[in-house]
Amino acid sequence: MLKNKKTIDDKVKNHIEHLFDGVGASQQLFDLKEELATNLKEKIADYRSKGMEDEQALQEAVISMGDLSGLVDDMRKLGRDKAKQAVYSTKTARISLAGIIAGVLLTLFGSFTVAMLYFINLSAEEAFGPGIFIVAGGALFTYSILTMETGKKYAMNKIRAASYALAVGSLLFGIFVAAVTGLTSDEIYVSIASSMLFVMAGVGLFLFLCLTGTDRLKTK
Incomplete structure (x- = not known):
């Protein structure tokens, strides 16, 4: 088959x-x-x-x-028409670059906020709630870096890149859910059970995308 x-x-x-x-x-x-x-x-x-x-x-x-x-x-x-190609590449590169920067900043904001709230002894729900920004930042970073054209590779198809972002987001969300439920319930099995579906979905989608990928290398 x-x-x-x-x-x-x-x-x-x-x-x-x-x-x-x-x-x-x-x-x-x-x-x-x-x-x-x-x-x-x-x-x-x-x-x-x-x-x-x-x-x-x-x-x-x-x-x-x-x-x-x-x-x-x-x-x-x-x-x-090399001029039109240059304009298109420059425009898409700027959009991707903005997405990469925004993704990194969202991830940093979520990380610093979680650390700050954790060390002022708030409850787990309050301290780890902003961790959702890490999930969003990771997904946005993944999408943006895959849709950026480089000197050696063409940008990935936007739908495929969005699927990769969904896979990464699902994995990060699974970790986020595991951390929150584990700390609030003090039961490891609850943490595993609550995150299992998201992690499995993310890994499954990621593997499917990796195994069905197309060559994006530029030929000389």
């Missing part, structure tokens, strides 16, 4: 690469290829659920996408 899936994924990738053969590389082109690949795989899965063989499902999915020559021409023009 895994081998079969890999074959379909390879065929989808080869089809899209052939479609945009000769088009100059850009972040916009990378994003478009990712979106088209996702749409094709969804359509293939839909046709396969109706009883079609893999090859026929792929052909029907390609036909259902319609004529993409207009998109190819647009990407070809964009590939030659």
Whole structure:
């Protein structure tokens, strides 16, 4: 089954690469290829659920996408327009940078506030409540750093990056819940039980994303 899936994924990738053969590389082109690949795989899965063989499902999915020559021409023009690429990259880089800074600041704010409240001997609920800022900061930092284009890698697809942020947020929230419930109940099993679902969901989603990732390296 895994081998079969890999074959379909390879065929989808080869089809899209052939479609945009000769088009100059850009972040916009990378994003478009990712979106088209996702749409094709969804359509293939839909046709396969109706009883079609893999090859026929792929052909029907390609036909259902319609004529993409207009998109190819647009990407070809964009590939030659270095000024537009620079403006797009600079704009998205600033947004990602702002998110990274905000994520770090939220994490620091949550950490310092928890430490401050803990050492003035407040209750566990009051002391660890601001720890939710650490959860939000970690998720925002993850999303922002993955959606930043670098000299060696293209930015990750926003939906995929958001899924990574959700996985990290779920893990951090599980730790947050474990700390709060453990300190308020003084029972380790309560802490484990309350955090187990969030940690398992976060780890499961993170592993799935890691094992189904695509190569974002820029080719020279």
